[in-house]
Amino acid sequence: MNKNIAKIEDPILSVRDLTVAYDKNEAVKQVSVDFKKNSVTAIMGPSGCGKSTLLRAFNRMHELYENIHITGQIILNEEDIMKMPPIKVRRNLGMVFQRPNPFPTMSIYDNVIAGYKLNGIRLKKSEKDEIVERSLKDVALWDEVKDTLFKKGTFLSGGQQQRLCIARALAFSPEVILLDEPTSALDPIATSKIEEMLINLKKNYTIIMVTHNMSQAARISDYSLFMYLGELVEYDKTKTMFTNPKEKRTEEYLTGKFS
Amino acid sequence: MNSDKITKIVLVSVSFLILLIAGGMVFSLVSGAIPSFKEFGFSFITSKEWNPTEGRENYSALPFIAGTLMTSVTALLIALPLSFATSLFLGEYYRNTKIATILGTMVDLLAGIPSIVYGLWGFYVLRPIMVDLGLGNQGFGVFTAGLILSIMIIPYATSLSNEIIAMVPNDLKEAAYSLGATRLEVTLSVTVPAARSGIFAGYILAFGRALGETMAVTMLIGNSNLIPDNLFSSGNTMASVIANQFGEADGLKLSSLIAIALLLFVITGIINGVGKYIIKKFD
Amino acid sequence: MERVNPISYPDHSKRRILKEKIFLGLVIALSAITVSPIILIISKLVIKGVKQFSFDFIFKTTPNTYEAMTAVASGENIPGGVLNGISGTLLMVAAAALIAIPLGITSGVFLYENQGKRLANLVRNVSDILQGVPSIVLGLISYMWIVKHITHGFSALAGSVSLSIMMVPMIVRSTEETLKMIPNSIKEAALALGVPYYKVIIKVLIPTGFSGMLTGILLAISRVIGETAPLMLTALGSTMVNWDITQPTSALPLLVWEFYNDPNMVDLIWSTSLLLMVIVLIFNLVSKKIAKSRQ
Numbered sequence: 001m002n003k004n005i006a007k008i009e010d011p012i013l014s015v016r017d018l019t020v021a022y023d024k025n026e027a028v029k030q031v032s033v034d035f036k037k038n039s040v041t042a043i044m045g046p047s048g049c050g051k052s053t054l055l056r057a058f059n060r061m062h063e064l065y066e067n068i069h070i071t072g073q074i075i076l077n078e079e080d081i082m083k084m085p086p087i088k089v090r091r092n093l094g095m096v097f098q099r100p101n102p103f104p105t106m107s108i109y110d111n112v113i114a115g116y117k118l119n120g121i122r123l124k125k126s127e128k129d130e131i132v133e134r135s136l137k138d139v140a141l142w143d144e145v146k147d148t149l150f151k152k153g154t155f156l157s158g159g160q161q162q163r164l165c166i167a168r169a170l171a172f173s174p175e176v177i178l179l180d181e182p183t184s185a186l187d188p189i190a191t192s193k194i195e196e197m198l199i200n201l202k203k204n205y206t207i208i209m210v211t212h213n214m215s216q217a218a219r220i221s222d223y224s225l226f227m228y229l230g231e232l233v234e235y236d237k238t239k240t241m242f243t244n245p246k247e248k249r250t251e252e253y254l255t256g257k258f259s
Numbered sequence: 260m261n262s263d264k265i266t267k268i269v270l271v272s273v274s275f276l277i278l279l280i281a282g283g284m285v286f287s288l289v290s291g292a293i294p295s296f297k298e299f300g301f302s303f304i305t306s307k308e309w310n311p312t313e314g315r316e317n318y319s320a321l322p323f324i325a326g327t328l329m330t331s332v333t334a335l336l337i338a339l340p341l342s343f344a345t346s347l348f349l350g351e352y353y354r355n356t357k358i359a360t361i362l363g364t365m366v367d368l369l370a371g372i373p374s375i376v377y378g379l380w381g382f383y384v385l386r387p388i389m390v391d392l393g394l395g396n397q398g399f400g401v402f403t404a405g406l407i408l409s410i411m412i413i414p415y416a417t418s419l420s421n422e423i424i425a426m427v428p429n430d431l432k433e434a435a436y437s438l439g440a441t442r443l444e445v446t447l448s449v450t451v452p453a454a455r456s457g458i459f460a461g462y463i464l465a466f467g468r469a470l471g472e473t474m475a476v477t478m479l480i481g482n483s484n485l486i487p488d489n490l491f492s493s494g495n496t497m498a499s500v501i502a503n504q505f506g507e508a509d510g511l512k513l514s515s516l517i518a519i520a521l522l523l524f525v526i527t528g529i530i531n532g533v534g535k536y537i538i539k540k541f542d
Numbered sequence: 543m544e545r546v547n548p549i550s551y552p553d554h555s556k557r558r559i560l561k562e563k564i565f566l567g568l569v570i571a572l573s574a575i576t577v578s579p580i581i582l583i584i585s586k587l588v589i590k591g592v593k594q595f596s597f598d599f600i601f602k603t604t605p606n607t608y609e610a611m612t613a614v615a616s617g618e619n620i621p622g623g624v625l626n627g628i629s630g631t632l633l634m635v636a637a638a639a640l641i642a643i644p645l646g647i648t649s650g651v652f653l654y655e656n657q658g659k660r661l662a663n664l665v666r667n668v669s670d671i672l673q674g675v676p677s678i679v680l681g682l683i684s685y686m687w688i689v690k691h692i693t694h695g696f697s698a699l700a701g702s703v704s705l706s707i708m709m710v711p712m713i714v715r716s717t718e719e720t721l722k723m724i725p726n727s728i729k730e731a732a733l734a735l736g737v738p739y740y741k742v743i744i745k746v747l748i749p750t751g752f753s754g755m756l757t758g759i760l761l762a763i764s765r766v767i768g769e770t771a772p773l774m775l776t777a778l779g780s781t782m783v784n785w786d787i788t789q790p791t792s793a794l795p796l797l798v799w800e801f802y803n804d805p806n807m808v809d810l811i812w813s814t815s816l817l818l819m820v821i822v823l824i825f826n827l828v829s830k831k832i833a834k835s836r837q
Contacts, residue, residue, distance in 0.1 A: 059437060061433060061436065061437065064432075064433070064436060085555045085559065087439045087440065087441055087553065087555055087558065087559070088439065088553050088555050089439075090436065090437055090438065090439040091438070091439035091553065094437065094438075095433075095434075095437035097430055097433065097434060097437075098430075099430060101428070101430045101431050101433075101434045103431065103434070103435070103449055103452075103453075104431070104453060105449075105452040105453055105455070114435070114438060114448075115438035115439065115440075116551075117448065118435055118438055118439070118440035118444045118445070118448050118449075119438070119439055119440060119444070119551075119553065119554075119558075120444070120554065120558065121551045165434070168434075168438070169437070169438070172438065172439075261738075262738045262739065262740055263738060263739040263740075265740070266738075266739045266740040266743065267739075269648070269740075270648060270649075270651060270652040270655065271652065271661070273644075273645060273648040273649055273652065274648070274649040274652040274653070274661075274662075274665045275665075276645060276649075277645070277649055277665055277668055277669055277672070277710065277714070278664065278665060278668055280672070280707060280710075281668045281671065281672055283687075284675075284679075284683050287683060287686050287687065288679075288682075288683070291686060340572060341572050341573075341575060341576045342576065343572075344568065344569045344571075344572030344573050344576070345572065345573045345576045345577075347569050348569050348570065348573040349573075352566060352569060362573060362577055364830070365577040365580050365581075366576065366577060367826070367830075368580050368823065368826065369577070369579065369580050371764055371765075371768075371822050371823065371826045372580070372583060372768070372819065372822070373767070373768020373769070373770065373795055373815075373818060373819070373822060374768065374769075374770060374771070375768065375770040375795050375798050375799060375802075375815070376583065376587070376768070376798070376815045376818065376819060377583075378802075379798065379802065379811060379812075379815055380579075380582070380583045380586060382802075383586075384582070384586065410579045413576055417576070439553070441558050441559060441561070441562045442562055442566075443558075443561060443562040443565045443566075444558070444562075464674075467674050468674075470676070471674075471675070471676025471677070471678065471679070472676070473676065473677065473678040473770075473771035474770045474771055474799070477771075478802070498676055498678045498679075498771070501678050501679075501682065501775075502678055502771050502774060502775075505682070505774070505775055506774075516682070517682065517686075520678070520679045520682045523676055523678075523679055524675060524676075524679050527674050527675060527676060528671050528674065528675070530674070531670065531671055531673075531674030532667075532670075532671060535667075535670050
């Protein structure tokens with residue numbers, strides 16, 4: 001196996017020769033990888049290895065910044081999304097960030113349907129209600145907030161805020177959900193709630209998650225991807241990688257020789 | 260007594276001087292205004308007439324309160340879109356670029372131009388344009404004064420809102436982009452709402468500036484003592500009437516001018532207090 | 543759980559991207575309009591004002607209206623200059639700075655040393671309110687205090703007092719802000735050595751924050767140099783160079799006002815305004831430069 005190519009049968013998202021450079025520093029080098037539908041894939045690696053940069057390339061977040069250059073192909077459902085308008089792409093790939101970032105001026109309700117509002121899509125009240133309820137139930141937040149839907153989202157606890165942000169991404173029913181270390185700012189109880197929820201979500205969504213937490217990857221991911229210095233080092237079923245890593249660097253990382 | 264104690268006493272007493280100055284100002288204005296208030300009572304702010312003719316003297320601040328509000332509101336309405344666009348240019352679209360630095364410096368320089376130079380420019384450049392358009396009394400009037408005032412207050416509104424807009428956390432904007440919003444949608448639905456109190460405070464402070472500006476207004480408003488009928492009538496503001504009529508004033512007239520100064524002091528004080536309060540709450 | 547309601551809404555991306563572009567165009571156009579007056583004003587001053595610039599303009603006092611009238615009638619430049627204005631501005635701004643700097647810096651240090659205390663908050667709020675008081679009101683105050691009771695007539699001192707009340711709040715604020723940025727450890731290190739408090743202020747705090755305070759002072763000076771309204775009520779003006787602080791005195795902005803009101807002298811307004819503007823800009827830019835070099 002070419003170590004920079006990892007193929008999977010019938011993928012939902014395929015990446016080919018993806019390179020991301022900050023000015024002239026390549027942070028992701030020639031990565032090619034496929035992602036399986038309705039699964040959780042964890043992207044791991046030491047800090048600075050390019051894992052977040054890779055994730056943010058999938059929904060073309062890098063294009064918000066002028067000094068970042070991307071080359072390569074990203075194919076979602078057999079369509080090259082590098083050729084689509086970014087605003088269209090991003091609707092199909094929802095994103096959740098490291099720190100919970102609900103919109104501070106909006107209520108919980110408005111936060112959930114923010115995507116529709118921002119995109120200028122007018123919905124009937126009943127449609128809105130349905131989307132809000134469904135999305136909040138998906139993240140197991142409905143029971144906690146159903147009586148305070150019109151209060152500001154910033155009054156919630158950190159874990160609740162992060163689940164609200166996930167609900168916000170789910171409201172659009174995207175194909176893929178990208179999570180960038182979603183639990184790194186949260187306490188262990190909030191973290192385990194979110195992990196449990198992610199496992200449930202994969203029935204309906206494809207989840208790609210960056211994590212610096214190996215045990216988290218082991219707990220919830222089906223596939224794991226290990227990156228080092230911008231390169232894809234190893235990609236396999238999580239169980240296989242954790243029990244029998246093929247690359248020496250992966251083994252060293254998993255056994256805590258470096259981090 | 261040790262030196263530390265002396266230092267503390269010096270610091271306190273010098274700072275106390277600031278309170279003393281402010282208190283003294285209020286005291287002097289009030290005591291200077293008392294003769295006028297005694298003579299006219301409430302009609303000082305309700306009667307429509309400012310008449311210095313001897314024997315029939317009647318002084319009311321109403322025409323000037325009206326003139327002040329009309330020019331300042333005109334100025335604010337003109338400044339609003341311009342300053343909003345400029346703060347988006349500086350704080351969002353071209354943040355941290357060379358062109359923004361240049362534009363920002365130019366906006367700052369606008370604040371540095373002396374009021375009297377604005378007045379001259381307004382008199383020799385803007386007024387003839389108003390005459391050509393057939394507006395105002397020989398080009399003088401509330402609107403011309405408001406127009407020049409708007410240029411003068413733009414820097415105050417812009418610098419604060421630009422700063423606050425630039426401070427809106429990036430992760431909020433990214434969250435909105437990740438939902439497929441365009442930059443315009445992110446800006447209007449997320450960035451500006453998150454910065455709204457700062458932007459609002461900037462406009463309030465700018466409005467406070469407009470209320471008290473003197474020279475440029477004096478040179479362009481046409482200096483009449485009547486309540487302006489419309490935007491193109493001449494009039495006077497509270498500040499411009501003091502500048503215009505102070506030279507020949509004594510007795511009841513001087514007291515009335517001082518009373519106007521007191522009103523102006525109180526109004527600008529309240530406006531500025533509100534603006535600063537909003538900023539503080541926002542921090 | 544079944545996946546409901548997939549994205550079936552049209553994204554209108556073309557229309558939205560077009561809107562975005564139109565808005566950006568609007569932002570650029572309005573921003574250009576916003577800054578155009580600065581270019582228009584300065585170029586007007588330069589074009590109309592430069593031809594009056596000469597040695598005499600800087601080193602002679604203002605002509606009387608008759609001299610000006612004859613010169614204009616025979617098509618010559620107006621003789622004389624604005625020396626009385628330059629000297630008056632220098633005198634009054636220097637005196638105002640002399641009053642405002644010690645007062646402003648001391649109060650700024652007080653506010654810094656008493657963060658969160660009630661008296662300090664009161665002083666800070668009052669100082670903020672003073673900053674918003676219209677300059678004409680300050681002129682009136684100074685008239686009531688100085689002209690009426692101290693110099694018993696219009697005077698440079700009365701002008702300086704009104705300008706200094708404008709300057710103090712700006713200096714207070716910049717001093718406090720600057721000191722707040724100095725790391726506490728520097729102050730503590732000095733105090734730990736047993737240095738008396740006033741020495742820590744004079745030898746450590748003020749020198750460390752010097753450039754920041756200087757920025758504030760220069761900016762405050764640049765703001766008051768162009769002030770006209772308060773001087774009309776206090777310094778009145780004079781056709782001669784005057785260095786006596788108790789006497790009526792001219793200033794550059796006062797001269798602009800006088801020339802504006804005298805049809806014979808009108809030719810001088812542009813050059814005088816240009817000179818005033820240049821001085822203001824120099825103070826402004828120098829203070830910006832210092833502020834930038836600190837970062």
